[in-house]
Amino acid sequence: MSAPKLVQGYEVVIGFETHAQLSTQSKIFSRASVAFGAEPNTQACAVDMALPGTLPVMNVGAVERAIEFGLAVNSHIAERSIFARKNYFYPDLPKGYQISQFEIPVVQGGEVSFFLEEGKETVHKTVRLVRAHLEEDAGKSLHEDFIGQSGIDLNRAGTPLLEIVTEPDMRSSEEAVAYAKELHKIVTWIGICDGNMQEGSFRCDANVSVRKPGGELGTRREIKNLNSFKFMQQAIDFEVRWQIDQIEDGHAIEQATVLFDPDTGETRAMRTKEDAADYRYFPDPDLPPLVISRDWVERVKSDMAELPRVMAERFVKDYALPEYDATQLTQSKAVAAYFEATAKACGQPKLASNWIMGEVSRRLNSGEVTFDTIPVSAAQLGALISRIQDNTINNNSAKQVFEVLWTDDANAQGAADPARVDAIIEAKGLKQMNDTGELEKIIDEVLAANPKNVEEFKAGNAKALNGLVGPIMKASKGKANPAQVNALLMKKLS
Amino acid sequence: MTTLHNMGVAELAHALQTKQVSAVEVATAFLARTGGNPHNTFLDIDSEVTLAQAQASDARIAAGTAGPLEGVPIAHKDVFVTRDFATTAGSKILSGYRSPFDATVVQKLSSAGMVSLGKVNCDEFAMGSANENSAYGAVTNPWDTTHVPGGSSGGSAAAVAARLAPAATGTDTGGSIRQPASFCGITGIKPTYGRASRYGMIAYASSLDQAGPMARSAEDCALLLSAMCGADLDRDSTSLDMPAENFSAKLGDSLAGLRIGIPKEFFGDGLAADVRTAIDAALKVLEAQGAKLVPITLPRTELAIPVYYIIAPAEASSNLSRFDGVKFGHRASAYTDLVSMYKKTRAEGFGEEVKRRIMTGAYVLSHGYYDAYYLQAQKIRRMIADDFQRAFAECDVIAGPVAPTVAWKLGNNASDPLADYLADIFTLPASLAGLPGMSMPVGFGEGRLPVGMQLIGNYLQEARLLNVAHQYQLNTDFHNAKPEGV
Numbered sequence: 001m002s003a004p005k006l007v008q009g010y011e012v013v014i015g016f017e018t019h020a021q022l023s024t025q026s027k028i029f030s031r032a033s034v035a036f037g038a039e040p041n042t043q044a045c046a047v048d049m050a051l052p053g054t055l056p057v058m059n060v061g062a063v064e065r066a067i068e069f070g071l072a073v074n075s076h077i078a079e080r081s082i083f084a085r086k087n088y089f090y091p092d093l094p095k096g097y098q099i100s101q102f103e104i105p106v107v108q109g110g111e112v113s114f115f116l117e118e119g120k121e122t123v124h125k126t127v128r129l130v131r132a133h134l135e136e137d138a139g140k141s142l143h144e145d146f147i148g149q150s151g152i153d154l155n156r157a158g159t160p161l162l163e164i165v166t167e168p169d170m171r172s173s174e175e176a177v178a179y180a181k182e183l184h185k186i187v188t189w190i191g192i193c194d195g196n197m198q199e200g201s202f203r204c205d206a207n208v209s210v211r212k213p214g215g216e217l218g219t220r221r222e223i224k225n226l227n228s229f230k231f232m233q234q235a236i237d238f239e240v241r242w243q244i245d246q247i248e249d250g251h252a253i254e255q256a257t258v259l260f261d262p263d264t265g266e267t268r269a270m271r272t273k274e275d276a277a278d279y280r281y282f283p284d285p286d287l288p289p290l291v292i293s294r295d296w297v298e299r300v301k302s303d304m305a306e307l308p309r310v311m312a313e314r315f316v317k318d319y320a321l322p323e324y325d326a327t328q329l330t331q332s333k334a335v336a337a338y339f340e341a342t343a344k345a346c347g348q349p350k351l352a353s354n355w356i357m358g359e360v361s362r363r364l365n366s367g368e369v370t371f372d373t374i375p376v377s378a379a380q381l382g383a384l385i386s387r388i389q390d391n392t393i394n395n396n397s398a399k400q401v402f403e404v405l406w407t408d409d410a411n412a413q414g415a416a417d418p419a420r421v422d423a424i425i426e427a428k429g430l431k432q433m434n435d436t437g438e439l440e441k442i443i444d445e446v447l448a449a450n451p452k453n454v455e456e457f458k459a460g461n462a463k464a465l466n467g468l469v470g471p472i473m474k475a476s477k478g479k480a481n482p483a484q485v486n487a488l489l490m491k492k493l494s
Numbered sequence: 495m496t497t498l499h500n501m502g503v504a505e506l507a508h509a510l511q512t513k514q515v516s517a518v519e520v521a522t523a524f525l526a527r528t529g530g531n532p533h534n535t536f537l538d539i540d541s542e543v544t545l546a547q548a549q550a551s552d553a554r555i556a557a558g559t560a561g562p563l564e565g566v567p568i569a570h571k572d573v574f575v576t577r578d579f580a581t582t583a584g585s586k587i588l589s590g591y592r593s594p595f596d597a598t599v600v601q602k603l604s605s606a607g608m609v610s611l612g613k614v615n616c617d618e619f620a621m622g623s624a625n626e627n628s629a630y631g632a633v634t635n636p637w638d639t640t641h642v643p644g645g646s647s648g649g650s651a652a653a654v655a656a657r658l659a660p661a662a663t664g665t666d667t668g669g670s671i672r673q674p675a676s677f678c679g680i681t682g683i684k685p686t687y688g689r690a691s692r693y694g695m696i697a698y699a700s701s702l703d704q705a706g707p708m709a710r711s712a713e714d715c716a717l718l719l720s721a722m723c724g725a726d727l728d729r730d731s732t733s734l735d736m737p738a739e740n741f742s743a744k745l746g747d748s749l750a751g752l753r754i755g756i757p758k759e760f761f762g763d764g765l766a767a768d769v770r771t772a773i774d775a776a777l778k779v780l781e782a783q784g785a786k787l788v789p790i791t792l793p794r795t796e797l798a799i800p801v802y803y804i805i806a807p808a809e810a811s812s813n814l815s816r817f818d819g820v821k822f823g824h825r826a827s828a829y830t831d832l833v834s835m836y837k838k839t840r841a842e843g844f845g846e847e848v849k850r851r852i853m854t855g856a857y858v859l860s861h862g863y864y865d866a867y868y869l870q871a872q873k874i875r876r877m878i879a880d881d882f883q884r885a886f887a888e889c890d891v892i893a894g895p896v897a898p899t900v901a902w903k904l905g906n907n908a909s910d911p912l913a914d915y916l917a918d919i920f921t922l923p924a925s926l927a928g929l930p931g932m933s934m935p936v937g938f939g940e941g942r943l944p945v946g947m948q949l950i951g952n953y954l955q956e957a958r959l960l961n962v963a964h965q966y967q968l969n970t971d972f973h974n975a976k977p978e979g980v
Contacts (some may be wrong), residue, residue, distance in 0.1 A: 053697075089818060
């Protein structure tokens with residue numbers, strides 16, 4: 001661990017509360033659908049509307065997803081947890097209380113680990129979790145659509161959420177974003193949440209405070225509903241600067257809930273502690289304690305896919321990859337599968353990793369394409385790497401082949417055939433010049449044409465060699481093997 | 495054949511099934527008696543609906559597909575939501591509310607063939623012991639119309655006592671079936687918590703609310719309870735995972751050797767002499783049938799009052815939050831903003847006692863008070879349940895009075911809500927423990943007002959309670975007594 005990064009002499013302290021919408025078909029306490037985007041109030045049944053006489057019945061699927069999450073982050077799964085009512089009045093809260101978990105949550109403790117670039121270093125960071133609890137979402141108030149009144153859409157009411165709470169373990173906005181991305185990866189990897197931030201399936205609240213290093217924790221302000229990683233970083237950075245300015249100007253920070261406005265890039269207080277409601281939490285008498293047997297946990301565990309950290313460990317062990325590569329290649333199931341298929345096709349895991357983290361992700365980042373729609377198949381990338389490995393082509397030519405594969409219509413039309421690699425090499429005449437005689441002829445011609453560089457090199461200027469390699473590669477139309485060029489040059493000039 | 499309205503559930507079911515009378519004839523006879531709404535019992539009646547149901551019953555009887563209670567009429571307490579009748583829970587805030595679904599209990603009784611006569615009055619949201627807290631006016635006691643019928647199921651009890659219905663559903667949170675049954679001289683049973691589904695029963699105090707039947711005899715109650723109970727796990731998580739039980743099949747057991755526990759705390763100074771006399775006489779009858787009286791103690795009986803009046807209002811304060819004017823029911827006509835809409839709607843919609851309990855409940859759940867009130871009350875609640883288990887090691891059933899007095903005069907406790915609370919002392923302990931309890935008529939006290947005896951059983955021992963009452967009723971006639979002029 002490196003020393004905490006300071007901002008104007010202040011240490012930044014961040015904790016997160018994340019609401020992950022669980023990927024169940026129906027709501028947490030009713031059978032209504034949770035599908036997004038339906039006409040208002042068409043997916044709210046009597047229970048969701050809190051009609052008199054209705055009662056909640058626990059959706060077992062939501063509990064199983066909470067168990068899966070707990071297992072994924074090494075938490076304790078409570079044998080017995082309690083649902084509580086959080087009482088407050090709001091039009092989009094139909095019962096006048098939200099069913100949540102308060103004193104005894106279903107998931108207790110745990111941790112989320114990730115890598116983080118700090119300058120040129122790659123740092124390993126672990127954020128401890130306090131808890132994760134099940135709760136229901138509220139409906140939505142539609143203030144814009146009605147003149148002089150508000151509309152209420154209860155479609156979202158009762159949607160299952162897992163609220164994941166961290167210790168205040170993050171020390172910069174970069175760490176906070178890295179944590180959020182890692183958490184996002186975990187929940188989407190294990191499939192308990194679709195991770196769609198625009199639709200609100202993964203919403204983060206950041207508790208931010210600053211302090212002098214070693215001092216008491218500062219008063220925190222909570223930035224609500226951060227629904228993109230970009231805004232998250234902007235909001236925290238603004239908030240940190242604002243708090244430091246306040247303190248430097250001699251003002252105390254008042255505990256508050258704030259909202260980030262992406263248009264102004266500023267945070268703005270929504271309510272302060274004085275307005276904080278007394279939620280009158282008490283155990284919900286409509287729901288018996290949630291009892292989870294060890295058998296149930298074991299059953300869920302045995303049905304779970306390999307977790308990212310377990311898979312990364314396996315990549316290190318089976319493919320001899322550095323830990324960093326293994327972590328990068330387990331950012332999603334799709335990239336992991338693509339890597340494994342490529343590595344198997346070429347037998348060169350490290351090269352496969354380099355290509356995926358390099359050329360492939362460069363292309364993915366610059367376009368709309370994801371691993372699900374990637375135009376270059378793993379078999380093709382494997383074949384390409386094999387051609388580099390067996391000296392058929394050099395790395396530069398390989399990039400050209402890759403470019404053709406990526407953009408080529410023939411390839412897009414489902415011909416993701418590894419044979420395409422050789423066909424392109426052939427068609428573009430990219431085969432490496434492995435005939436020493438031909439290469440020596442080119443080198444001799446270039447040496448003769450550049451006596452000045454030869455002299456300078458002999459006089460001890462190693463850089464002068466570059467002035468020779470360039471023309472040689474050019475004369476070979478890029479097909480010379482750079483290593484071979486170097487070796488022959490050294491021989492001739494020594 | 496007796497006049498139709500003087501027949502009980504079992505008799506009517508038999509007459510209907512043997513086609514001595516049609517369901518339409520029975521329904522017509524009872525509907526005729528509800529004209530002018532005697533005792534202010536009914537809140538909603540719709541003869542078309544009732545007669546249509548009766549016709550459907552007659553068709554099933556003719557087709558040979560009749561249910562066990564086919565064609566027998568029943569009135570439903572207004573806290574059960576119904577599609578065919580308005581449901582108000584005795585509150586202005588739900589004035590004219592119509593539910594899109596039937597309560598499970600209503601639906602089960604309907605499946606058994608019963609015909610709905612309509613909805614009967616009750617204390618607002620079942621909060622009260624005299625039926626004086628209804629937004630739709632007090633119900634009067636058919637035995638003496640200057641007296642209360644008890645509550646909160648006062649409309650149910652009065653309807654059965656006045657022979658306006660052979661049976662009614664009731665709900666019991668702290669005694670709301672047993673006490674009005676006692677005050678009106680009928681039989682009623684609150685089963686073990688979780689026996690009957692709470693789905694569609696407008697919640698007052700969720701951890702205590704239980705539905706049960708109110709009728710003239712234990713035999714009738716057994717028939718009704720058999721049809722009402724059963725697991726409803728898809729709709730009520732607190733429903734017990736128990737199959738339906740035929741309580742009528744177990745009414746033949748002898749009382750010989752039965753150990754009846756007599757809690758000394760139920761026979762203290764607070765017990766009125768006339769009630770005590772009637773209870774003592776009833777115990778003698780049971781002894782004569784072979785039962786043995788065993789002195790027991792329920793040491794935390796008095797604590798049941800503060801414990802109940804913390805837990806029930808706490809739950810109620812939260813349960814009643816949904817009545818906010820946003821989605822259904824009453825909304826104030828003039829308001830300036832959201833908060834003023836909430837305040838005016840709830841101020842106009844709720845009655846005094848409901849407001850009192852909401853405030854009490856909000857207070858005991860507040861930050862800083864929760865531990866001292868709510869948590870402490872929960873601890874004592876568990877101790878009260880433990881006391882019963884110790885008692886049941888020594889006896890099979892517990893017997894005592896339902897209430898310290900007979901029905902009091904209308905308006906008697908109007909200025910003193912605590913007096914009503916204190917009168918719940920004998921019914922609250924079984925409610926807090928979730929035990930089954932029943933009331934059966936055992937005589938008359940001052941002013942020829944009925945006295946009821948309470949029987950409390952261990953969990954799931956409803957059949958035993960009903961059998962004790964039935965054996966008593968085989969040897970007595972109090973359950974057949976009716977108010978003058980009926």
